[in-house]
Amino acid sequence: MVFAIPKPVLVTGGAGYIGSHVCKALAEAGAQPVCLDTLEKGHDWAVRWGALERGDVGDAAFIDEVFRRHRPRVVIHLAGYIEVGESVAQPERYLHNNAAKSRILIEAAVRNRVEAFVFSSTCAVYGLPQSERLSEEHDIAPINPYAASKASVERALDAAATRGLRSASLRYFNATGADAEGEIGEAHDPETHLLPLAVDAALGLREPLVVHGCDYPTPDGSCVRDFVHVTDLADAHLRAVRWLLHRNSLVGCHQAFNLGSGTGYSVREVIAAIGRIAGQPVPHNSGPRRPGDSPQLVGCITKAQRELDWLPSRGLETQIEDTLRWRRSMQR
Numbered sequence: 159m160v161f162a163i164p165k166p167v168l169v170t171g172g173a174g175y176i177g178s179h180v181c182k183a184l185a186e187a188g189a190q191p192v193c194l195d196t197l198e199k200g201h202d203w204a205v206r207w208g209a210l211e212r213g214d215v216g217d218a219a220f221i222d223e224v225f226r227r228h229r230p231r232v233v234i235h236l237a238g239y240i241e242v243g244e245s246v247a248q249p250e251r252y253l254h255n256n257a258a259k260s261r262i263l264i265e266a267a268v269r270n271r272v273e274a275f276v277f278s279s280t281c282a283v284y285g286l287p288q289s290e291r292l293s294e295e296h297d298i299a300p301i302n303p304y305a306a307s308k309a310s311v312e313r314a315l316d317a318a319a320t321r322g323l324r325s326a327s328l329r330y331f332n333a334t335g336a337d338a339e340g341e342i343g344e345a346h347d348p349e350t351h352l353l354p355l356a357v358d359a360a361l362g363l364r365e366p367l368v369v370h371g372c373d374y375p376t377p378d379g380s381c382v383r384d385f386v387h388v389t390d391l392a393d394a395h396l397r398a399v400r401w402l403l404h405r406n407s408l409v410g411c412h413q414a415f416n417l418g419s420g421t422g423y424s425v426r427e428v429i430a431a432i433g434r435i436a437g438q439p440v441p442h443n444s445g446p447r448r449p450g451d452s453p454q455l456v457g458c459i460t461k462a463q464r465e466l467d468w469l470p471s472r473g474l475e476t477q478i479e480d481t482l483r484w485r486r487s488m489q490r
């Protein structure tokens with residue numbers, strides 16, 4: 159029997175790419191998402207499965223009002239800025255929006271006795287990999303301000319656990335793909351992620367892709383990444399909520415889980431696969447390395463498999479097909 163998730167669920171960043179897929183998955187599971195988002199980066203068209211509370215996670219009075227109105231027992235916190243390059247140029251902006259503001263939300267969650275708090279972290283917290291596959295035991299050693307802001311929230315959740323909060327930090331690898339029904343998908347501006355950029359280049363919708371760094375110590379010199387379908391990611395959030403709610407202990411806890419596929423693909427391999435599936439090559443040029451990029455980030459996902467009973471089922475081919483369909487539909 160699948161355990162019901164108590165309603166409503168507060169989803170910060172629910173108007174964004176991953177958050178909107180989480181809201182859809184919650185609604186399909188009979189839970190009731192309430193989306194909290196500034197819409198600075200998200201879209202009102204992506205809020206389709208529950209109320210929108212438009213505002214900032216850093217606005218304490220607004221957060222109190224949202225808690226008073228909806229009384230959520232579960233919080234899924236995805237709100238944040240996401241661009242590594244921008245974080246290198248404007249570190250304070252990232253530490254403020256992602257780290258300082260998250261602490262305000264965490265305080266509200268502790269005060270309001272939230273029973274499960276799930277946080278969008280990133281594999282970037284590991285920094286330069288010391289092993290082929292990164293497990294949750296790997297050192298936390300961020301090499302850019304974006305990742306440092308996420309590591310800081312994880313530490314805040316460690317501290318909140320001593321005050322009773324049960325939380326999970328989900329360290330995503332690279333989210334890709336789109337909703338199979340074509341209702342939502344990735345729509346960042348600027349777009350910085352590989353799959354949409356490469357697919358758009360193949361479709362002639364933008365300039366040739368730049369491969370950032372061709373001299374990394376990887377088999378073909380380009381960066382190696384681990385790609386996970388956004389629908390599989392959304393499903394993992396629901397599993398993490400149920401896992402936290404099912405813990406019989408009264409004390410708090412904070413656990414981290416890698417969410418990836420466990421398989422690495424180089425940028426050049428992805429470009430070749432898109433060319434094959436789209437039936438059109440991806441025009442691309444070689445460019446310099448980007449500051450803050452690790453040569454290889456591939457996850458070991460056995461902890462999520464064991465504890466959350468989660469295993470991603472949509473591989474690179476499905477991710478590319480769904481991205482292609484979504485990017486084509488965005489043109490209509």
Ligand SMILES: NC(=O)c1ccc[n+]([C@@H]2O[C@H](COP(=O)([O-])OP(=O)(O)OC[C@H]3O[C@@H](n4cnc5c(N)ncnc54)[C@H](O)[C@@H]3O)[C@@H](O)[C@H]2O)c1
Binds near residue numbers: 172176201240
């Ligand atoms: N996309 C990925 O591959 C990836 C990988 C690792 C981690 N993450 C994390 O997952 C989360 C979601 O990523 P995404 O790709 O959906 O990004 P996104 O930009 O599409 O969504 C983030 C949403 O948060 C909102 N937001 C930002 N700051 C806010 C604030 N202070 N208050 C309220 N709303 C705010 C934005 O308006 C946006 O709708 C982010 O926290 C990101 O760091 C994403």
